[in-house]
Each structure stands twice: as structure tokens, then as C-alpha cells.
Amino acid sequence: MTVATHFQHKDGVLHAENVSLEQLAHDFGTPLYVYSRQALHDAWNSYHQAAQGRDVLVCYGMKANSNLAILNEFARLGTGFDIVSGGELARVIAAKGDPSKVVFSGVGKQRWEIEAALDAHIKCFNVESVAELERIATIAAEKGVKAPVSLRVNPDVDAKTHPYISTGLKDNKFGIDINIAPAIYAQAQQLPNLDIVGLDCHIGSQITQISPYLDALHKLILLIKQLQDQGIHLKHLDIGGGLGIRYTDETPATPTDLLSAVFQALDAADLGHLQLVLEPGRSMVGNAGVLLTQVEYLKSNQDKHFAIVNAAMNDLIRPTLYEAWHDVEAVRPRNNNATISYDIVGPICESGDWLAKDRTLNLEQGDLLAVMSAGAYAFTMASQYNTRPRAAEVIVDKQSVHLVRPREELHSLFESERLLD
Numbered sequence: 544m545t546v547a548t549h550f551q552h553k554d555g556v557l558h559a560e561n562v563s564l565e566q567l568a569h570d571f572g573t574p575l576y577v578y579s580r581q582a583l584h585d586a587w588n589s590y591h592q593a594a595q596g597r598d599v600l601v602c603y604g605m606k607a608n609s610n611l612a613i614l615n616e617f618a619r620l621g622t623g624f625d626i627v628s629g630g631e632l633a634r635v636i637a638a639k640g641d642p643s644k645v646v647f648s649g650v651g652k653q654r655w656e657i658e659a660a661l662d663a664h665i666k667c668f669n670v671e672s673v674a675e676l677e678r679i680a681t682i683a684a685e686k687g688v689k690a691p692v693s694l695r696v697n698p699d700v701d702a703k704t705h706p707y708i709s710t711g712l713k714d715n716k717f718g719i720d721i722n723i724a725p726a727i728y729a730q731a732q733q734l735p736n737l738d739i740v741g742l743d744c745h746i747g748s749q750i751t752q753i754s755p756y757l758d759a760l761h762k763l764i765l766l767i768k769q770l771q772d773q774g775i776h777l778k779h780l781d782i783g784g785g786l787g788i789r790y791t792d793e794t795p796a797t798p799t800d801l802l803s804a805v806f807q808a809l810d811a812a813d814l815g816h817l818q819l820v821l822e823p824g825r826s827m828v829g830n831a832g833v834l835l836t837q838v839e840y841l842k843s844n845q846d847k848h849f850a851i852v853n854a855a856m857n858d859l860i861r862p863t864l865y866e867a868w869h870d871v872e873a874v875r876p877r878n879n880n881a882t883i884s885y886d887i888v889g890p891i892c893e894s895g896d897w898l899a900k901d902r903t904l905n906l907e908q909g910d911l912l913a914v915m916s917a918g919a920y921a922f923t924m925a926s927q928y929n930t931r932p933r934a935a936e937v938i939v940d941k942q943s944v945h946l947v948r949p950r951e952e953l954h955s956l957f958e959s960e961r962l963l964d
């Protein structure tokens with residue numbers, strides 16, 4: 544899914560599927576995260592169709608959006624999950640996801656998280672260091688079980704994306720140096736409580752081209768061949784997530800572009816029998832959501848014009864953290880030509896509290912705006928900074944609306960805090 548096709552203007556008002564965003568603002572207030580159920584299905588279908596009936600497991604990278612309703616929807620469509628914490632595992636279970644389709648990534652897995660994952664019988668640990676491999680082996684031995692493991696290797700390829708979301712370079716903290724992976728696999732083979740099941744790699748996020756994947760895949764194939772020579776035969780290859788979406792004018796590669804190239808390379812290397820695991824996050828949800836907000840005030844400091852809205856960096860941190868561009872659309876655009884260029888900013892006491900800069904819009908106080916492409920890494924990165932309750936989330940399904948997380952109540956923000964005696 545690359546374009547927000549389920550958010551369209553109808554009769555001059557922006558809709559989510561068949562429901563007007565004006566109606567949603569009226570019923571639920573703002574700021575509000577609004578998701579389209581059909582967009583979630585379309586995103587899943589784009590992977591499902593790209594799989595062409597081959598053995599592919601989509602493990603949704605749930606850090607992008609982990610609302611239980613969304614996890615449950617994907618679980619019902621057949622996805623597994625890529626988790627990075629014990630908390631995410633608990634969410635999968637709460638959402639009735641299948642733990643046997645869970646892969647567990649992340650460089651800092653704690654003992655309790657490894658225990659919980661073993662108890663839940665997950666599909667695989669994506670192991671990111673020798674120390675972690677040893678810890679998993681020890682805990683598995685204590686429990687008298689075998690832990691299924693893959694090594695997450697760092698192939699040292701440039702994903703050509705923002706440095707903060709690039710993970711496959713040797714300077715990044717992620718994965719095990721691919722050059723020493725054969726030796727670490729040999730070490731794992733000696734540990735009786737480990738079951739080597741796969742090989743994993745994730746090179747970054749918002750990747751719009753196929754070439755970085757193929758650069759990595761080339762190295763992975765050489766490694767798999769070397770492992771075969773060592774008598775290690777893998778069941779699956781996990782190439783991570785990372786496919787980008789359209790925020791502005793990007794033309795990202797599609798799942799079909801990616802998978803057909805991957806199948807071709809695997810078949811050519813006589814590795815077509817391997818199950819292919821994918822960990823897409825952003826491309827499953829990014830354009831399935833918008834952040835709806837309202838203009839509280841307009842103000843000008845000499846030549847600079849600000850639209851102060853009621854959403855802020857605590858609701859969507861991507862602009863200030865990565866200088867990310869999110870399109871901003873008026874829910875009811877005016878016909879007359881816009882001439883003023885606004886910075887769209889929130890109420891938080893930080894100059895970094897901005898959602899968009901230099902947007903030419905025709906605005907009045909009270910207008911509703913939709914910050915587009917806010918389905919991924921928006922709510923999951925939200926905070927309560929400035930004691931702002933996290934906003935509500937709704938899913939629109941044709942003309943129905945489901946409140947899948949109510950707006951946080953003020954008292955819940957501090958009810959567990961205690962005064963000193």
C-alpha cells in the first residue's frame with residue numbers, strides 16, 4: 544500500500560472510507576487517529592498476492608502500530624508478528640495472535656522476555672549477539688526445552704534511507720557481523736538447547752528501492768551456501784521489513800517488485816525451498832491512518848505564520864525526530880486560492896514541536912486538518928509529554944466507526960503516582 548486511497552474528499556469534505564472526518568471530530572473530538580479497515584486489508588493483500596502461493600510468512604512489524612484491533616485484524620488475515628519486547632508478545636497474545644508465528648528481534652532481550660517467549664512457544668528468536676545466544680541457550684536448558692534461533696546478521700549494506708532508521712550498516716548496533724556468522728552458527732550447533740531454524744536480516748526502514756535488499760540477499764545466499772557446507776540446513780530466511788510508503792512524491796517499490804526479485808534470486812541459487820519470512824511494519828499500516836487535528840489559533844510573528852493545532856510532537860514525533868514530511872490536508876478546503884505559508888505547530892513548550900513547515904493553506908481558526916500517513920510510528924511513539932492525554936484511535940469500516948482506544952482520561956495520567964510521607 545503506497546497511497547492513502549481510502550482517505551478522499553467527497554462533496555468537499557475529507558472522508559475515511561464513507562465517514563466524514565468532520566463527523567468523527569464531532570463525535571470523538573481531536574486530536575484523533577483515524578484508520579481505514581479497508582486500507583489494512585489492501586496492504587495485507589499486496590503482500591499476500593506478491594507471495595504467489597509460495598511459502599511466505601508475513602510477520603507484521605507491530606512496532607509500527609500495535610493497537611489490539613489492528614493486531615487482531617492482521618492475525619485473522621493470517622499474519623504472524625515481529626516483536627521486539629515482552630510487552631509486544633503480551634499484546635500479540637491479548638489480540639489472539641498465534642505465538643507460533645512470532646519472531647523475536649531486538650538487541651537487548653532480557654531474561655524475563657526470553658522466558659516468556661519460550662513459554663509461549665514462539666517461532667524463532669532473531670539473535671543479535673553471541674552473549675544473547677548464550678543467554679537463550681542457558682534459559683532453554685533451565686526449562687529443558689530447545690530454543691528455535693536464527694542469527695540476525697548485519698550485512699553492511701546501505702539501505703539509502705534516513706540514518707536514524709538505517710540498521711544494516713556495520714556502524715549500527717544491530718545484528719552480528721556477517722563475516723563471523725559461520726563461526727557463530729557453528730558455536731550454536733554445539734549448544735544442545737538451541738535449534739537452528741533460520742537466518743535473519745533487516746537493513747532499515749522507509750526503503751524505496753529494491754537494490755539494497757538484493758545487495759543484502761546476495762550476501763545472505765553466500766552465507767546459506769557456506770552453512771550448508773558446514774552441515775547446517777535452515778528452514779527459513781527472514782529478510783526483515785523496511786519497504787517504504789508514499790509520504791509525498793516517493794514511488795516506493797511494491798511487495799510484488801520485492802518478492803519477485805527475491806524469488807528469482809533464491810531459485811537461481813537453488814534455495815527456493817526455504818520459507819521466506821518478512822517483517823513489514825510501515826507498509827502495512829502507514830497510509831491506513833491519519834491524525835485529525837483542529838486549528839486552535841492562527842498567529843503571525845512578522846513574516847512568519849503559524850497555525851497552532853491541538854495535536855503535537857507527543858502525538859506524532861516523526862517530523863521533529865527525523866524531519867519527516869507528512870502531507871497536511873484541510874478537511875474542508877476553501878475554494879479561494881491559498882496564499883499564506885504556515886508552519887503547523889502544536890501547543891508543547893518546545894521549538895521542536897512542529898508537525899509540518901511551510902505549507903500553503905487557506906486557514907481559519909477552528910478548521911480541521913488531517914496529517915496524512917499517520918498509521919505507522921505515530922500512536923506507538925506517542926507520549927504524554929506536557930501531561931497531554933494520548934489521543935483516541937478509531938477504525939472506520941465503510942460507514943461504521945469503531946472506537947478502538949478511547950482518549951486517555953486526565954486522572955489516568957497520574958493516578959499511580961504517590962506523594963511522599
Ligand code: LLP
Nearest residue numbers: 604648745748749784785822823824825920
Ligand atoms: N523488523 C525489525 C527488526 C525492525 O527493527 C523494524 C523496524 C521492522 C521490522 C519494521 O520495519 P518497517 O517495515 O516498518 O520499515 N520510527 C521510525 C521507524 C523505525 C523502524 C524501526 N525498525 C519512523 O517513524 O520512521
